[in-house]
Amino acid sequence: MKKNRILILAVALLATGGCDIVEPPKYGCTDPIADNFNPEADHDDGSCIYDPSLFKGCTDSTAANYDPQALVSNCHCIYDNVRKILVEDYTGHTCGNCPRAAEVLHELECEWGDRVVPLAVHVGFFAIPEPPMYASDYRTTFGTDWNLNFGNSAAGLPNGMVNRTPDGGNYIRSYTAWAALTANFLALPAEANMTLTNTYSEATRTVNVVVDINVLANLGNGPYKLNVVVSEDSIVGYQKDYDPNLVDENLPDYVHMHMLRTSLTGSWGADVNSGANLTSGSNLTQSFSIVLDEAWVDHNCNIVAWLARDDNKSVIQAEYRPVIAE
Numbered sequence: 001m002k003k004n005r006i007l008i009l010a011v012a013l014l015a016t017g018g019c020d021i022v023e024p025p026k027y028g029c030t031d032p033i034a035d036n037f038n039p040e041a042d043h044d045d046g047s048c049i050y051d052p053s054l055f056k057g058c059t060d061s062t063a064a065n066y067d068p069q070a071l072v073s074n075c076h077c078i079y080d081n082v083r084k085i086l087v088e089d090y091t092g093h094t095c096g097n098c099p100r101a102a103e104v105l106h107e108l109e110c111e112w113g114d115r116v117v118p119l120a121v122h123v124g125f126f127a128i129p130e131p132p133m134y135a136s137d138y139r140t141t142f143g144t145d146w147n148l149n150f151g152n153s154a155a156g157l158p159n160g161m162v163n164r165t166p167d168g169g170n171y172i173r174s175y176t177a178w179a180a181l182t183a184n185f186l187a188l189p190a191e192a193n194m195t196l197t198n199t200y201s202e203a204t205r206t207v208n209v210v211v212d213i214n215v216l217a218n219l220g221n222g223p224y225k226l227n228v229v230v231s232e233d234s235i236v237g238y239q240k241d242y243d244p245n246l247v248d249e250n251l252p253d254y255v256h257m258h259m260l261r262t263s264l265t266g267s268w269g270a271d272v273n274s275g276a277n278l279t280s281g282s283n284l285t286q287s288f289s290i291v292l293d294e295a296w297v298d299h300n301c302n303i304v305a306w307l308a309r310d311d312n313k314s315v316i317q318a319e320y321r322p323v324i325a326e
Contacts, residue, residue, distance in 0.1 A: 027044075031048045034048035034050055055070060056070060057069065063077035075106070079115050083189065083191075084116070085115070085186060087163075090121050091126070092124060092153075093136070093254075094130060097242055101160065117306065119229070120231070120257060121146065121147070121152075122143060123139060123146075133238045134240075140261065142266070142267045145267035146267065160172075163314060165185075166312060191219060191317065193216065194212070196209065196305055198303050208288075209228060209264070209289070210286075211226060213226070213284040218279050218280050220277050221311065222277040225268055227269040227308060228304070230260075230261045230262050230323075231259055231301070231304050233301075234255055235257075239251045261296060269310075298324060299324055302320050305318065306318035
């Protein structure tokens with residue numbers, strides 16, 4: 001009799017809707033201004049497509065290139081007279097987890113515009129060429145020197161540094177910490193402003209760089225070093241990616257961004273102010289020149305510069321500009 005009562009109760013619950021039916025999420029583009037907006041979607045899947053001629057531009061009204069007509073950020077806001085920081089991504093083309101760090105760096109660029117100065121440094125075991133797929137060698141003498149000094153590849157890639165500022169003697173930061181560190185640094189006032197002026201000769205592939213520094217605080221603790229390097233964007237090549245959604249972890253057409261190509265000032269920079277301390281109101285100018293390698297696409301190259309302390313290598317101010325102005 002007891003078993004019969006249980007069976008009757010179960011049937012009654014089913015009949016009265018005792019079990020709720022949970023509708024699966026509907027993924028799609030949830031932004032009404034997108035070309036492929038899906039009004040039935042309740043979970044955005046990142047697939048929104050916009051008309052760049054109508055919507056994309058700098059959407060931050062405090063930026064120098066603010067576009068009041070833009071509805072979607074193009075991740076390229078430009079700012080004047082503010083603190084800017086160097087964010088370095090230490091990576092390698094056979095590092096399957098490294099694309100996650102590159103994604104974080106791209107997100108920081110979109111959020112902060114050119115207040116984040118990006119640089120990708122290919123180092124260590126994961127950057128060693130492995131023909132036939134991974135035949136390219138993206139390593140540099142300068143990146144190798146930094147890697148040996150700071151210990152990035154020994155700590156396990158991906159990782160990086162934010163303004164080369166140590167915490168308890170450790171410079172290396174997981175990419176999961178970059179966003180918080182970036183926000184903390186950019187909340188501080190600038191101690192120096194830096195302006196880059198690039199003049200390029202397409203005929204000779206020569207770049208002349210003028211760096212103007214306006215010191216805003218009594219910095220002390222000299223000497224200081226000015227570092228000037230070349231980076232290149234949009235380099236298409238193989239990259240290993242452990243994303244579980246991929247059919248093949250070997251991506252043949254991965255787009256490498258912000259890749260360190262060479263340095264105009266050696267591994268540790270050129271002397272500033274003849275090694276003396278920097279005081280508020282000082283104005284310094286230095287000039288450099290380089291002939292771009294024939295293998296580099298000039299329209300994708302940038303000049304990246306940063307002012308740093310010579311003792312602990314921490315960055316005071318950073319800046320970057322394309323070799324060829326947009």
